[in-house]
Amino acid sequence: DVKVTQSSRYLVKRTGEKVFLECVQDMDHENMFWYRQDPGLGLRLIYFSYDVKMKEKGDIPEGYSVSREKKERFSLILESASTNQTSMYLCASSLAGTVYGYTFGSGTRLTVV
Amino acid sequence: EDKVVQSPLSLVVHEGDTVTLNCSYEVTNFRSLLWYKQEKKAPTFLFMLTSSGIEKKSGRLSSILDKKELFSILNITATQTGDSAIYLCAVSPLQGAQKLVFGQGTRLTINP
Numbered sequence: 382d383v384k385v386t387q388s389s390r391y392l393v394k395r396t397g398e399k400v401f402l403e404c405v406q407d408m409d410h411e412n413m414f415w416y417r418q419d420p421g422l423g424l425r426l427i428y429f430s431y432d433v434k435m436k437e438k439g440d441i442p443e444g445y446s447v448s449r450e451k452k453e454r455f456s457l458i459l460e461s462a463s464t465n466q467t468s469m470y471l472c473a474s475s476l477a478g479t480v481y482g483y484t485f486g487s488g489t490r491l492t493v494v
Numbered sequence: 495e496d497k498v499v500q501s502p503l504s505l506v507v508h509e510g511d512t513v514t515l516n517c518s519y520e521v522t523n524f525r526s527l528l529w530y531k532q533e534k535k536a537p538t539f540l541f542m543l544t545s546s547g548i549e550k551k552s553g554r555l556s557s558i559l560d561k562k563e564l565f566s567i568l569n570i571t572a573t574q575t576g577d578s579a580i581y582l583c584a585v586s587p588l589q590g591a592q593k594l595v596f597g598q599g600t601r602l603t604i605n606p
Binding site (some may be wrong): 414 | 542596
């Protein structure tokens with residue numbers, strides 16, 4: 382069964398901490414995405430990547446960075462966590478050239494206290 | 495700026511009812527519209543629509559796209575408690591291809 386795996390289901394961090402959210406896919410997909418999901422706002426794109434070492438800003442990149450050193454792994458980094466970054470974070474992947482078969486991970490619920 | 499708006503944001507009905515969920519969009523160079531169902535975890539794919547007026551159907555769920563009026567509807571007939579979920583609508587613009595722009599989601603609750 383093909384999968385997008387996010388390393389943590391629930392995470393609690395303190396304000397100012399550096400936070401790493403990891404995402405791994407086993408489908409050999411070129412594209413990987415990080416979204417955050419908040420009630421009433423839906424899913425908003427933070428960053429995405431079309432290839433190894435390649436990254437592009439989404440709609441809300443402020444306060445985040447990403448790393449893609451290997452094709453299967455896409456990491457989201459919160460350089461200095463703040464309470465307004467408390468949210469559900471969803472990783473997704475897809476094949477190049479299509480949104481069909483866009484596959485999501487189960488999400489990481491991050492609470493910053 | 496690309497935008498997707500879903501309505502209603504929340505809906506509570508009784509088992510057996512029929513529901514219609516709405517999705518309107520403003521997207522530069524529209525390519526496709528997708529519906530997802532999200533229960534407790536990852537959103538799962540329901541339909542992708544690219545051509546106007548064609549109905550996609552899977553069991554009790556169906557969806558249709560109107561590219562002229564820029565909206566889509568998702569219908570669920572004979573609802574069951576297992577249909578309780580957040581339903582997400584997303585569009586894919588041609589530019590920045592492969593990104594999805596999501597609406598706010600509709601939280602559907604089916605009471606027995």
